[in-house]
Amino acid sequence: MLHKRPESSGAEGEDIKESPAKKKRSLDTYRAFVPKEQEFLKTYETMESRIRKVLNTTYKKLTNSLSQDNISDEIKYLKNRLLTLKEKSSLDPIYIGLFGSTGAGKSSLFNAIIEQQFFLPVSGSQACTSCIVQVSSSRSKNYEAKIHLLSLQEWNEELKNLVELVWKPGEEEEEEEEGDVGEAVQKLQALYGRDAVTRSYEDLLRAKPLVNIPSSNCIPLTGAQAKELSDKLDPYIRSQSNKDEEEAALDEEKAKMRLWPLIKYVEVTIPKSDMIPEGVVFMDIPGTGDYNSKRDEMWKESINKCSVIWVISDIERVLGDKVHEVLLKESIKAYQGGMCSDIALVVTKSDKLQLEEYLRERQEKHKPIETRHDAILERNAFVKGKKIKGLKTKLGRILPSDSEILDKADLVYTVSATEYWQETCMNKEETEIPKLREYIRNIFLKEKKKLLMDYVAEAFGIVLLAENFNSTRDTVNHYQQSDLEGFVKDKIEALEKEIEKCFAHLEQPLNEGVKKAKLSHQKTFSQLLTRDTGNRGFHRTLKAVCQKNGVYASRIFSRIDFNSALAQPIYDKINPTFAIIFRIQKGTRASLKPCLDMFKDSVQEKIREVVKKSPVTSDCKLNFFIEETNIILRTLEREILKKKMAVYQSLPLSIQSDLKPYYEEAAKIQGPRSCQRMQNILRENIEKKTEGGMFEKAKEKMKMQLQELKGYIVTKLQTDISTMLKLALSHREELTEKLPDLQDEYQEIERIHKTLQRK
Numbered sequence: 001m002l003h004k005r006p007e008s009s010g011a012e013g014e015d016i017k018e019s020p021a022k023k024k025r026s027l028d029t030y031r032a033f034v035p036k037e038q039e040f041l042k043t044y045e046t047m048e049s050r051i052r053k054v055l056n057t058t059y060k061k062l063t064n065s066l067s068q069d070n071i072s073d074e075i076k077y078l079k080n081r082l083l084t085l086k087e088k089s090s091l092d093p094i095y096i097g098l099f100g101s102t103g104a105g106k107s108s109l110f111n112a113i114i115e116q117q118f119f120l121p122v123s124g125s126q127a128c129t130s131c132i133v134q135v136s137s138s139r140s141k142n143y144e145a146k147i148h149l150l151s152l153q154e155w156n157e158e159l160k161n162l163v164e165l166v167w168k169p170g171e172e173e174e175e176e177e178e179g180d181v182g183e184a185v186q187k188l189q190a191l192y193g194r195d196a197v198t199r200s201y202e203d204l205l206r207a208k209p210l211v212n213i214p215s216s217n218c219i220p221l222t223g224a225q226a227k228e229l230s231d232k233l234d235p236y237i238r239s240q241s242n243k244d245e246e247e248a249a250l251d252e253e254k255a256k257m258r259l260w261p262l263i264k265y266v267e268v269t270i271p272k273s274d275m276i277p278e279g280v281v282f283m284d285i286p287g288t289g290d291y292n293s294k295r296d297e298m299w300k301e302s303i304n305k306c307s308v309i310w311v312i313s314d315i316e317r318v319l320g321d322k323v324h325e326v327l328l329k330e331s332i333k334a335y336q337g338g339m340c341s342d343i344a345l346v347v348t349k350s351d352k353l354q355l356e357e358y359l360r361e362r363q364e365k366h367k368p369i370e371t372r373h374d375a376i377l378e379r380n381a382f383v384k385g386k387k388i389k390g391l392k393t394k395l396g397r398i399l400p401s402d403s404e405i406l407d408k409a410d411l412v413y414t415v416s417a418t419e420y421w422q423e424t425c426m427n428k429e430e431t432e433i434p435k436l437r438e439y440i441r442n443i444f445l446k447e448k449k450k451l452l453m454d455y456v457a458e459a460f461g462i463v464l465l466a467e468n469f470n471s472t473r474d475t476v477n478h479y480q481q482s483d484l485e486g487f488v489k490d491k492i493e494a495l496e497k498e499i500e501k502c503f504a505h506l507e508q509p510l511n512e513g514v515k516k517a518k519l520s521h522q523k524t525f526s527q528l529l530t531r532d533t534g535n536r537g538f539h540r541t542l543k544a545v546c547q548k549n550g551v552y553a554s555r556i557f558s559r560i561d562f563n564s565a566l567a568q569p570i571y572d573k574i575n576p577t578f579a580i581i582f583r584i585q586k587g588t589r590a591s592l593k594p595c596l597d598m599f600k601d602s603v604q605e606k607i608r609e610v611v612k613k614s615p616v617t618s619d620c621k622l623n624f625f626i627e628e629t630n631i632i633l634r635t636l637e638r639e640i641l642k643k644k645m646a647v648y649q650s651l652p653l654s655i656q657s658d659l660k661p662y663y664e665e666a667a668k669i670q671g672p673r674s675c676q677r678m679q680n681i682l683r684e685n686i687e688k689k690t691e692g693g694m695f696e697k698a699k700e701k702m703k704m705q706l707q708e709l710k711g712y713i714v715t716k717l718q719t720d721i722s723t724m725l726k727l728a729l730s731h732r733e734e735l736t737e738k739l740p741d742l743q744d745e746y747q748e749i750e751r752i753h754k755t756l757q758r759k
Helices: 020-029 035-065 072-085 107-111 151-165 179-191 194-198 201-206 226-237 253-255 293-305 324-336 355-361 372-398 417-422 433-470 479-503 508-527 539-547 562-581 592-612 621-650 650-667 674-691 694-728 743-758
Strands: 092-101 132-138 145-150 218-223 261-270 280-284 308-314 342-348 412-414 552-554 560-563
Touching: 035 072, 035 342, 035 433, 072 132, 072 433, 072 694, 092 107, 092 324, 092 433, 107 280, 107 342, 107 417, 132 293, 145 226, 145 253, 145 562, 151 179, 151 201, 151 293, 151 539, 151 552, 151 650, 179 194, 201 342, 201 621, 218 226, 218 650, 226 253, 226 261, 261 293, 280 293, 280 743, 293 324, 293 552, 324 342, 324 372, 324 560, 324 562, 342 372, 342 433, 355 372, 355 417, 372 562, 433 743, 479 592, 479 694, 508 562, 508 674, 508 694, 539 552, 539 560, 539 650, 539 674, 552 562, 562 694, 592 621, 592 694, 621 650, 621 694, 650 674, 674 694
Parallel strands: 092 280, 092 308, 132 261, 308 342, 342 412
Antiparallel strands: 132 280, 145 218, 145 261, 552 560
């Protein structure tokens, strides 16, 4: 909620006077930062406060001086923009994804970062966090959480699939109680008891669960202290072992523990922290997805909306572990096609080392190692060097060689939460927990400055528009206005052609990728959907793959995404070109951003030319044109970044759509040799679909998505620039309203804008 501010404007560089209590609150907000960073943030806050004061004053003047009835479209637009802007946050949430397999130490790492050793559940012997947990800080004094549950419809859908996966009417029991089917059994038994695996779907729908399921889809929790909330939270998010209780859970804590199959995700907020800035949101993302469709969808959405992804792997799995490689691959895919702008590999449990074994196997035996401490640091440096090289190689395959991330020195961190607390063998700095906190602060400061500059520029533009409406001087004449509108129209048409050329660079790699995919689909099928050791124990996994239309988060075989695997040869060919087209840093002639920049520059140059020929036109009109075109293009670039995800993901979605009928047919197979029969259905129909142009269709789907993106860009520019011209070129006498004097507001916001540009 906005605080009421005095209406007088401050001078350049002048801080708004604050009461001691308010000043203390301001300092508390920045206590996660070192003094120099606090100084920067205090300056930013002062500027933002001054901007909001100007916007509030401007809005109040307009509201008080104008009738609320029969106002012109121009003034209505101005008021709506002001209202939206003055209530808008100057910082969007910064999502940092802790992405790792279960048991990798994500919760322990997060606890160390926030300086709360046992806040999220941890265990020395097993994986703990069973669902996505989102943690952020707030201005509340309490620790709070919301347990979000699956809806009844979502659970019934999963229940049906679980029963199909485990129920074997008339068949002999097989020794398959572990792994994929084991988790399905656990879920059913947690809610319906030990005999749930022998009951039909219809029977379970009628059955009363062993625990009372809340009528609301959200369970709120609160605690005055971290431990209080942690104790309340633990039963809901801790991974459950296979419990065989046959009776209903009478104990309240056991009842809560039985709810875990219904939990979709958990939101946690903590009070203002000395360690993490307000606005940073951590997402603990376990495993490689989820059997439940909604939770798996959330898993993908969580990864794709992260600004930063930390791939978490413990020191013993980081070199060559299959699950780690899957997680790394998914993260790089998110960097290419999602909102992610930075990736780091965080190697946990870096204190784990058997000294005698290490000394026997180490390569540099000529360098003496006397202590376990020295051995750990040497081993960690080796792992870090090896993984940095490997990560840069993987990123280099899909990114331009001059991409900023490839020049980063710190791509890998070797951390130890245990040693951070105990300091028996490493000091706190050597655990690299403080280094990760610095990483978080730098990301926050960079994003804060960027978004504040955008916010100030947008505020400057809207006050310029208001002042423009107040000008009594004539505008450009109708001939010049028509000339400007015609010029913009021509430039948008030229931009459309340039975008077409830009996207055309994908044609050749798409064609090459399709050829490669058609040659490799049989190999892909054999690698993912068959087993050299026979089908015993695999047919349930294959059934789950079919139930989920080719995408299944298996606990044994990691994440199986058959559609993406079929599309991978196409991705291998298009990735470098795709990255060049959508890069947001240094552009090339094949990139989309330079096309947009050239359009913006040419339009702004034409505007200057028109203004120069019209000496009576005010400076504020020219400034409005310049600022508004900058805002329009910046907003468009952010939207393009979001929409590129749909383009990138179109290949496997097209393949999935083509194969959906055969997945459904195979999923219905039961009885003897069911695995082989499912494989035959899929193999035969994939072959037919390949011959019938399945991969060509996927290629055309991506091209169609690109055309839709091009259409969006063109339409958005036509609409926004047309609105801008209409507003800026409106004659004062055409407006029925008499606007209040806004000269003071204009001068104040101009001072702030210039100050921020200098900084």
